[in-house]
Each structure stands twice: as structure tokens, then as C-alpha cells.
Amino acid sequence: MGIVSALAIYFIIWWTTLFVVLPIGNQSQHESGDRALGTADSAPINARMGFKFVLTTILATVVFATFYLVTQVWGLGPDDFPHFIPGT
Structure with missing residues (x-):
């Protein structure tokens, strides 16, 4: 995995985690x-965005x-897991 790919994957994980x-x-x-x-009734009182960015x-x-660790060190990928096809 190159540095650009790693940064792109980290950014996607970070953005998804932010919504969580x-x-x-x-x-x-x-x-x-x-x-x-x-303001709307649903607006937060104290969003604490700094804390949320750190978390x-x-x-x-x-x-x-x-x-x-799973993909690069252990070398596991989607093809390493058995395929289950219902009804076969």
C-alpha cells in the first residue's frame, strides 16, 4: 500500500468515524x-467540536x-474468506 492510498483510506475512515x-x-x-x-430547536447547545475531532x-x-495489520501484515483480503452462496 502506497502512502497516497494509505492517506485516502485513513481520510475515509476518519470521516466515517466523525459521523459516529x-x-x-x-x-x-x-x-x-x-x-x-x-436557530432551530434541534441545534446543539455545546457541540464540543474540538473534543470530538480529537476523539x-x-x-x-x-x-x-x-x-x-489485517491487510498488510497478515495479508488477509476478501478472497481469503469462504464464499457462502445460499441454496447451494
């Missing part, structure tokens, strides 16, 4: 009863390291 992390710990304005004018980076690094 985003809802963690959010409280909407509607839930708290404190609504700012001109996303840590989780994405762990997932990428696991992916790298």
Missing part, C-alpha cells in the same frame, strides 16, 4: 429549554491500524 462521534453527548436547545433566536482522530487511528 458527532451525536455523542449532544443536548439540543429543545431538550434544555434554552433557545437562541434564529475521532484517536478512533480512526485505531481502526486504520487494525485495517493495516
